Amino acid sequence: MTKEMVQFTIQTSGKNGGATWNSPYTFIREAQHFDTKDLQLTLYTGQHLNFDHVISSGKLNPDDAEAWEKKYQQAPTDGSYEDFLQWCKENDYIDDYTTESYTVAEGNN
Structure with missing residues (x-):
């Protein structure tokens, strides 16, 4: 049996958030249990933590x-991952992104 996986690598900038926000944000999800609304929430959580830091520092x-x-x-969020991520890039929510799909075999453990 196999599982389809999707890896997202999101690039953001540290214009206000500092050097730690410059790191690529990479996460992997099972394609069949993950949709664009999940991606939106995942990115929102990361950005919200960054905002809390930037607001508390007065920036x-x-x-x-x-x-x-x-x-x-x-x-x-009703289209593809690509549509959502492109919107984020065009609206300056992220700097860039890559996605990669691959299949992994499930073991019989």
Whole structure:
């Protein structure tokens, strides 16, 4: 038996968040148990943690963060991963991304 997996590598910048936010964010999910809304929530959680840090350091106004979050909730989640990630890139929510699909064999353990 095999499982289809999807690996996402998301590039963001540390313009306000510092050097730690410059690291690529890589995660892997089973394709059959993961959809674009899950991807939106996963990225939102990471960005929200970054916003909390930037707001607490005084580098971002909480109202600006709220406006960013409201717009992000309008991202298209009814299409493909590619559509969603491209929207994020075009709207400056991420700098770049790559996706890779592959199949893994499940062992009989």
